[in-house]
Amino acid sequence: MFVIIFGPPGAGKGTQAARIVQAHPIPQVATGDIFRKNLREGTALGIESKGYMEAGKLVPDELVSKIVADRLQQDDCVAGALLDGFPRSLPQACFLDAWLAERGMAIGLVVHLVVPDSVIVERMGGRRTCTNCGATYHVSVSPTKVQGICDRCGSQVIQRPDDNEATVLTRLATYHEQTSPIVEHYRALGVVADVEGVGSIDRIGDHVIEAITKAFPV
Ligand code: AMP
Helix, strand or coil: EEEECCCCCCCCHHHHHHHHHHHHCCCCCCHHHHHHHHHHCCCHHHHHHHHHHCCCCCHHHHHHHHHHHHHCCCHHHHHEEEEEECCHHHHHHHHHHHHHHHHCCEEEEEEECCCCCCHHHHHHHHHEECCCCCCCCEEEECCEEECCECCCCCCCCCCCCCHHHHHHHHHHHHHHHHHHHHHHHHCCCCCCCEEEECHHHHHHHHHHHHHHHHHHCC
8 A cells, every 4th residue: 555645844744643653554755854854964975965955955856766676675575665755757657657667566556645735824923843763743733842852752852943934935936836746646546535625634634544444445
């Protein structure tokens, strides 16, 4: 079962992905998390991707596609994966489709979280992210129990450098220009479920799980 959780930055992809992997035994493959881990560890990949991330731009397709292909070859992805933050451009989507097709597989569902830009800008201003495990919080909607400390792993929680307003606006523009056309690509294949991404996290989560159950009946 290969599922893409899709939507603009700040749509709640990571939050809903965490719920999906609790309900279904597939690993979450989050390219943004992979880049941030490499950045923390100072690897060549981290250094190469840093400038793009800080500017709110996409890391080049070839680089991201190779990372995802390497990750999907690992044993835990044999029964599928939940892709979070990938694909983010039509060339990435075509690469992914071809990579899966070569192995007799295909994307079974794209969960498209629909959130207006105005809501995104408000959300991102209050978003805080764990420096260690990547868990996300919001200062007023879903704060940490202890200020600045991750509930899940006890590490420091900060505002991501690319969550400042100017970079968020660039990320949104990048999303509309390069990423959102992917929805129509997958809609033509009949695998898109649009889910309203505004409202309570639990209610959105119920709709996400409903869409997955419908696409992959047991
Ligand atoms: P995210 O945490 O998914 O918002 O990703 C943070 C940043 O990592 C993005 O703004 C991009 O600079 C980079 N990134 C993550 N995934 C991709 C991707 N699939 N293609 C290109 N750049 C990506």
